[in-house]
Amino acid sequence: MRIAQALTIAGSDNGGGAGIQADLKTFQELSVYGMTVITAIAAQNTTGVQGVFPISYEGIAQQLDSTGDDFKPNAVKTGMLYSTEIIQLVAEKWRHYEWSNLVIDPVMVAKGGAPLLQQQAIQTLITELIPHARITTPNIPEAELLTGMSIRNLSDREEAARRLVQMGSTYALIKGGHDTGGMIVDVFYDGRSFHYLENIRIVTPHTHGTGCTYSAAITAELAKGSSVLAAVTTARAFIQAAIEDELGIGAGHGPTNHFAYQRRQRGER
Numbered sequence: 228m229r230i231a232q233a234l235t236i237a238g239s240d241n242g243g244g245a246g247i248q249a250d251l252k253t254f255q256e257l258s259v260y261g262m263t264v265i266t267a268i269a270a271q272n273t274t275g276v277q278g279v280f281p282i283s284y285e286g287i288a289q290q291l292d293s294t295g296d297d298f299k300p301n302a303v304k305t306g307m308l309y310s311t312e313i314i315q316l317v318a319e320k321w322r323h324y325e326w327s328n329l330v331i332d333p334v335m336v337a338k339g340g341a342p343l344l345q346q347q348a349i350q351t352l353i354t355e356l357i358p359h360a361r362i363t364t365p366n367i368p369e370a371e372l373l374t375g376m377s378i379r380n381l382s383d384r385e386e387a388a389r390r391l392v393q394m395g396s397t398y399a400l401i402k403g404g405h406d407t408g409g410m411i412v413d414v415f416y417d418g419r420s421f422h423y424l425e426n427i428r429i430v431t432p433h434t435h436g437t438g439c440t441y442s443a444a445i446t447a448e449l450a451k452g453s454s455v456l457a458a459v460t461t462a463r464a465f466i467q468a469a470i471e472d473e474l475g476i477g478a479g480h481g482p483t484n485h486f487a488y489q490r491r492q493r494g495e496r
């Protein structure tokens with residue numbers, strides 16, 4: 228049996244809750260073989276980001292080539308891409324290796340406020356990478372920056388999703404984690420109709436890396452051949468379980484529980 232394979236192109240979180248580490252844990256839990264291209268080392272913990280150290284352009288290019296020359300990932304996700312140059316490089320290699328199933332999590336700012344994408348790189352993300360995306364998964368502030376509109380209500384979210392599809396992303400998912408109400412509504416758009424993934428907001432400080440984990444789960448499911456809506460639905464259940472069964476690690480905003488979804492599937496909760 229050929230195992231499904233997925234590649235994540237993202238930053239490293241030494242604390243293990245977000246970035247490359249969250250992606251690999253999620254791939255593994257969903258029975259997908261994971262590979263990585265590291266764009267930057269973010270020194271961080273549950274109290275914040277203490278430093279960001281980008282990998283050299285050559286270092287990233289070589290990782291992409293070493294991956295592309297030998298492996299054929301069934302799906303690829305991007306997380307923290309940090310700069311215009313890195314986005315252009317990823318777009319170039321994407322075309323060169325003819326990869327498929329691109330999931331773009333347009334990581335811009337860490338939960339604590341530290342910038343993870345340079346301001347001037349947002350336009351490059353729009354022109355160079357989003358046109359290749361199978362799905363783009365911004366949170367509300369990211370969707371506002373990408374679309375240039377302010378998002379206050381559900382119809383604004385729908386309009387933002389439409390604009391992402393107009394930019395060339397085949398599907399769009401506007402995540403509602405930054406909602407303030409008791410319900411979280413993620414808006415999924417397939418270019419024709421909308422689906423709403425509604426869940427009760429879990430009251431917890433332990434939401435570090437939720438966006439990374441959610442998009443990694445979508446990537447894993449796409450790698451296994453799921454439809455995009457089915458992938459998002461499974462990923463939503465994965466992130467809900469990961470937030471609900473909290474681990475309580477660290478003094479601040481702790482990581483989610485990447486074991487939770489499979490433990491529930493096995494009836495071990």
Ligand SMILES: Nc1ncnc2c1ncn2[C@@H]1O[C@H](COP(=O)(O)OP(=O)(O)OP(=O)(O)O)[C@@H](O)[C@H]1O
Pocket residue numbers: 245336337338365366367401402403404405411413426427428429430431434435436437438439440441463466467470
């Ligand atoms: N408190 C919560 N309760 C339930 N679900 C949540 C909660 N916080 C986040 N989620 C789920 O996780 C998804 C991703 O969260 P969010 O919108 O905060 O993404 P994000 O800001 O990209 O995350 P991060 O930057 O931490 O990786 C949300 O769309 C929602 O489905």
Ligand SMILES: Cc1ncc(COP(=O)(O)O)c(N)n1
Pocket residue numbers: 237238239240245246247269271306307334336337338339343434435436437438439
């Ligand atoms: C390497 C890396 N990638 C992404 C995030 C976003 O996660 P969060 O918004 O929860 O801090 C992060 N903190 N670090």
